[in-house]
């Protein structure tokens with residue numbers, strides 16, 4: 001069977017290689033690797049998942065190509081994206097990038113925001129992203145234009161979440177904190193409360209207000225926390241202790257957490273042990289952290305600035321990888337491809353078993369939302385949405401994997417391939 005036409009409904013796909021983490025424990029193996037799978041679709045859902053059998057002539061045979069469920073982008077900034085051409089920081093580092101972003105805001109009209117954010121979402125969808133969470137900067141206790149503009153952007157096949165990113169100082173006043181949380185809660189589903197928590201604005205009273213207002217309005221949180229290298233950053237340590245002493249109803253994503261890698265092993269283990277007992281996910285952002293931490297002009301960086309991913313995994317804390325900024329003052333490059341992020345993490349974090357285990361870092365929606373997961377992503381009854389990589393194998397992936405087929409609810413919706421990669425089809 002040749003490549004089906006776009007938007008045609010598929011009966012299913014045969015002979016795909018799925019990663020070990022999403023297969024049942026008793027899945028057969030050959031030469032140490034899971035054997036390939038056949039998937040049957042019915043009305044946009046998976047109706048069967050089984051080890052491959054020969055002669056499934058009504059299915060599209062992928063000849064052992066790697067496949068994953070829909071990818072996630074857990075941490076983006078669609079309000080800032082694609083501004084590097086007009087706003088380039090004159091100095092390296094996080095605080096200089098923030099300054100440049102404030103200068104760029106004069107251009108943030110409805111049309112400008114819409115065009116840039118739409119482009120970012122479209123690129124993500126073409127890469128196979130089915131769930132994207134964007135932070136949106138708030139510059140006051142009332143929502144910015146971007147909060148509303150981005151709510152109106154629809155990208156078929158992609159769930160878009162918005163996080164209100166306010167500096168911690170906005171929560172110093174309990175009434176203001178409550179007003180921000182109420183506005184977010186009344187913004188409809190897929191809205192979360194966020195905050196920028198850093199040594200430069202540290203205020204434990206404001207943190208208490210932030211946590212209490214989120215709880216009162218039953219909001220999940222996604223915090224930019226300890227995005228710095230100082231060993232005395234307060235955010236994660238304070239949060240871990242607060243959660244062990246106070247009730248919190250929602251789920252919390254902690255993004256960055258760079259400082260965790262700067263303190264002592266004992267300090268880090270204490271924080272991770274406390275967080276492991278809470279509904280907390282750690283989001284690592286290797287590309288921007290490598291770029292913005294330990295950034296000094298004319299000097300090669302000595303530190304990586306990346307949080308303790310392996311220690312968090314060992315402690316049982318869910319972990320995800322995100323891209324953070326794309327083509328703006330914080331990061332001049334990027335393409336909304338989670339495989340770029342995973343490729344970067346493979347080397348920066350020295351990851352092993354990347355396809356069979358660590359590909360979960362760019363697919364785990366339950367880790368992002370905190371929703372209880374009762375079945376694996378491609379189990380019977382799940383959405384028939386997956387990404388196929390015809391150009392690479394498990395040793396090559398995620399490198400050399402630009403070629404991609406995107407299946408959304410049982411239909412081939414996008415394909416980016418070269419003839420050589422599909423030559424086995426002819």
Ligand SMILES: [Zn+2]
Pocket residue numbers: 075076077135224255324325
């Ligand atoms: Zn960010």
